[in-house]
Amino acid sequence: MAELYNSAAPKKAANLSINSDLLRKTRELNINLSATLERALKEELSKREAAKWVEENRTAIKSYNDFVEQHGCFGDEFREF
Numbered sequence: 001m002a003e004l005y006n007s008a009a010p011k012k013a014a015n016l017s018i019n020s021d022l023l024r025k026t027r028e029l030n031i032n033l034s035a036t037l038e039r040a041l042k043e044e045l046s047k048r049e050a051a052k053w054v055e056e057n058r059t060a061i062k063s064y065n066d067f068v069e070q071h072g073c074f075g076d077e078f079r080e081f
Helices: 020-028 033-056 058-071
Strands: none
Touching: 033 058
16 A cells, blocks of 8 residues: 655644634643644544545446345355354
């Protein structure tokens, strides 16, 4: 499976706007903003890439499911569960 992004790419500064109380409380707990944002963005990217893949392959998935419904899965006759 291909990587979502190049994790070895250099860091780049970005200006963000965030709720001031959320920022204050986060800083009080010494939460690393950059690391937390990177984790959240990676998770969101992963979800969106998965949804994109499903959409791009919707026709093939439907065709496969229709085939299985009509003919069963390969090896069904050998299943013992």
